[in-house]
Amino acid sequence: MLNKVLIIYTGGTIGMVQDENGSLHPFAMERIYDAVPQLKHCSYDIDSCQLQNIIDSSNMTPAFWADIADIIEREYNRYDGFVVLHGTDTMAYTASAISFMFKNLTKPIVLTGSQLPLGMLRSDGRENIICALEIAASKRVRIPEVCIFFESHLYRGNRSTKVSAENFDAFKSYNYPSLAKAGIDIIYKEHLFLPMPTEPLRVRKVFDTRVAVLKLFPGITREVVQALLSAPDLQGVVIETYGSGNAPTETWFIDALEAAIARGILVMNVTQCKAGAVKMRQYAASCEMDRIGVVSGHDITMEAAITKMMYLLGAYPDNKAHVNKRLEESIRGELNGLAGD
Structure with a gap:
């Protein structure tokens, strides 16, 4: 046949x-x-x-x-x-x-x-x-x-x-x-x-589209960051950072992320580089993000990161802690990290 x-x-x-x-x-x-x-x-x-x-x-x-x-x-x-x-x-x-x-x-x-x-x-x-x-x-x-x-x-x-x-x-x-x-x-x-x-x-076919991508660039302002993080009913943000996951260490930037996380917004760190991975705490410029609870995307692509966040938020709408954990795990071979189910 x-x-x-x-x-x-x-x-x-x-x-x-x-x-x-x-x-x-x-x-x-x-x-x-x-x-x-x-x-x-x-x-x-x-x-x-x-x-x-x-x-x-x-x-x-x-x-x-x-x-x-x-x-x-x-x-x-x-x-x-x-x-x-x-x-x-x-x-x-x-x-x-x-x-x-x-x-x-x-x-x-x-x-x-x-x-x-x-x-x-x-x-x-x-x-x-x-x-x-x-x-x-x-x-x-x-x-x-x-x-x-x-x-x-x-x-x-x-x-x-x-x-x-x-x-x-x-x-x-x-x-x-x-x-x-x-x-x-x-x-x-x-x-x-x-x-x-x-x-x-x-x-599972449910995606939660209440997410956003924040791409960092030299000169990004407090007003831009706060405007994005204050979007109505926002549930998750993928931050495109520099190099191995580095970002500004200015107090206003870290405070804005910490306040968003305290409101229940998931924040995932993905590198702007096409090759390589986020390595939280490798440099001082990522230590503060690690401290406040930003999730590492490891070597995931931006396309996979945003769709994965939408998928997990849709699959587990009442369990942000579980979503946060699964974001760092490999569920379909999308990143080199811990294997998850």
């Missing part, structure tokens, strides 16, 4: 074709074999569907993440793997969010897209789709993860970030190696995969 893969189209550059006037429009997914005729020769069965509302990925929201999860959960037992076609701008956010929603995942969910539309001659989308489908349909290697495939590399989704708006090599995973590389053969690094779960699949 052939393996079966479901393609889910959400929108984005990859699904565009040019009309006679040169304008770009989404193509119907049932015409996928016309756009990528090589798929007629594949050794697995392909079905396709699309979200009710096709969107530019800049308009992605947790409601659309839940729609994607609904499709995968509903079809989970019918397919051996899933490929999600997605715009590149927020792909790393979506991959992170889906990874948190699906606990005990035993099948690959591979997100991919392109920098040029399928309808253009030089599109990178054909190779990305073909390789993503090969990986999702593989009988030899089963990857129990949410991944991003782009330009010959398969990355853990919640370790990935978009690094280029122009190059085909648009995604990187700086703090975790790629899971596979496609050349003449697809070379899998199975020792890097998450363990295959033995418990039943569990899906």
Whole structure:
């Protein structure tokens, strides 16, 4: 029996074709074999569907993440793997969010897209789709993860970030190696995969969006920081700090964070650097944040940090202490830290 893969189209550059006037429009997914005729020769069965509302990925929201999860959960037992076609701008956010929603995942969910539309001659989308489908349909290697495939590399989704708006090599995973590389053969690094779960699949789709990102810069003012921390009903903040987690040591800055934490706002420290990790107390500039209860994000990406915070706040709305603890733990392989369930 052939393996079966479901393609889910959400929108984005990859699904565009040019009309006679040169304008770009989404193509119907049932015409996928016309756009990528090589798929007629594949050794697995392909079905396709699309979200009710096709969107530019800049308009992605947790409601659309839940729609994607609904499709995968509903079809989970019918397919051996899933490929999600997605715009590149927020792909790393979506991959992170889906990874948190699906606990005990035993099948690959591979997100991919392109920098040029399928309808253009030089599109990178054909190779990305073909390789993503090969990986999702593989009988030899089963990857129990949410991944991003782009330009010959398969990355853990919640370790990935978009690094280029122009190059085909648009995604990187700086703090975790790629899971596979496609050349003449697809070379899998199975020792890097998450363990295959033995418990039943569990899906949680509630995200609490009452969060914010505070990016530090030299000259940031008390008024800006206090305005953000005073946002109505704010539940959590991800601070993008310098280097290994350093921030201003001025009294007004520490006092503002401490007051926010006292009001029940969760504060997570994530480095602005693409590679490396937060190391609280390594320098004096992070000691005060550690003292007042700011949580270390270790080597998590910003995309994974904000989606993880939204996910945990949605999953445990009445237990901030538990959320605070889980933020520092690895729950889906998103950081190198303590392992959590």
